[in-house]
Amino acid sequence: MALAMLMAFMVHSRSSPAAPGLMPAPEITSEVTPEERVPDEVVARKAARTGSGPFAENLLADESNRSEAASQALVVGERGGDFARIADALSAASDGDTIRIEAGTYREHELLVDRQVTILGIGRPVIDVEHKGEGIRITADNVHLEGLEIRNVPTSHSRDHAAIRFDRASGGKVIDNILDDTFFGIYLARAHDMVISDNRLRAYHTRESVSANGIHLWNSNRALIVDNEIIGHRDGIYLEYVQESSITGNHVEKNIRYGLHFMFSDDCVYRDNQFENNGAGVAVMYSRRVMMKHNLFVNNWGASSYGLLLKEITDSEIFENEFSGNTIGIRSEGSDRVKKYRNNFHRNGWAIRIMASSMDNLITENNFIDNAFDVSTNSRRHSRNNFEANYWDKYSGYDLNGDGFGDVPHRPVRLFSLIVERNPMALMLLRSIFVQILDLTERVMPTITPETLVDEKPLMRKVAI
């Protein structure tokens, strides 16, 4: 073994100047790439926000479909203003009006917005629901909510109380609001083409049974969920029957179940998000064509926790993500034709657990560094997944022809990991001499690990990502 290590070291240092040859770029076959569409919109929004005056006014100025002449501003204030109560302003307003709510605390609940208005908080007014029911319910299209703080929405096991609910109302915007101690935060039901950005949601539940989701979408398509901060809910962001939506730049932390949860939601993109210290990072379940790019999955640590769960996912891509400090980086079950490339797997218990039910996955150009197990599977049968040209810090081969690829194939599944799959208690032996001998034996005579789960040309140098 010492000799092998020495050789590996020599070869390493000798071949280090030679960068790996040009990799065939993984083919991107997804037909729908909402990813292409999203950045422009995000950039445009950022630009609008840096302009003078409230973002809403910039937006309003752009929207020619509103009739400028007819619209009026209604002011709600504790002292002065046209109305003392928000509910009164809402029932007095007409389509196209703006309701300005001045700073103060408004003890109101079940506010119904049934016409196309813009509601602007000036100096962050607080709507205290006092645990009496829902906060704001919107049933009209193109409603814009900005600058509010909504507090104290009660939990319930049969009613889905939310701070803000859009019910069959599309084209709305929810921007820069603070939701504090709510059950559901923002709930979209059959609300399409929505923008949810720059909101801060905070709940304080410690038990799943009495907590609900931060941003919850059901039967709602083409949503943009951008730059929100979501802490302490059941799932940070939950999607059920959602299509062509984009989840970008959110910070999702300390949620009890998942940071982000897909159910039956196709053709979506999530990128540049940070998922930290959630029960588990992200669960993508029963969905097709999901793009997962440049996210951070960190410290999802616990007995069966993971950075990313794939359950019956097809034709999707996972690239340029960072998986670090998770019990399991990616756990894949019944998921086919998923490409995982240019990801960093660092300091995980298992980098990838890929169940035998998963087929035709391509895993290439990833870095596997300091994981207890790089790849694990539950079957010794024929693997139908392609591991090719990854960097494995455990690889001890050499590159005599200097083409950047190791000359000896690498088998990333440790024999011991198969034993652990069958008997989790065996994990206690991880650092024992017995297991080291097992690993060595398997390296010399690879007869027991899945014979086709092999990286035929492991990279000699880390992929720069």
Add this chain to the structure above:
Amino acid sequence: MKFSISVGYSLKPIFLASVLLLAAACDRGPQEIRIGKQECDHCRMMISQEQFAAQLITQQGRQYAFDAIECMAAFMDSGDGRELDIHSLWVPDFNNPGNWIAAESAWYLQSDGLRSPMALNFSAYADEDAARRQQSGFDGRVVRWKEVRDIVRDSWSGGTHEHSHNHH
């Protein structure tokens, strides 16, 4: 003499206790589901809402837990589920989570107004009255266990994936 009597007295409760313990070990009734810690044995989702969680107990006394009633029904038709020696099936009383009802004797409401974790939206009740009362508040249809299994089979035939998306 005195000695042996006192032993007799002190052993009796211990003997009784051990008989009870043994009986408890053989009891194949519903077991605790650790909400938020236990994964669904069919779909792998973390079980998080006790008013929808279900469980199957095998003849050997092993528990299979599910995040939703529909997951238990689907599991029974799956390869893993068909191989099991099933002892009993349990669903939660929606009005009193923690109280378990035998799946075959429960009454079910399938309603979009009570959204279950796997989106087929079944909730369970101890009797027909309770199910009908809930139906008057949340709409939907009241069914029995056999129909639950049929509906799950129809909705998820060709994999959970192919579940008809009810967009409108």
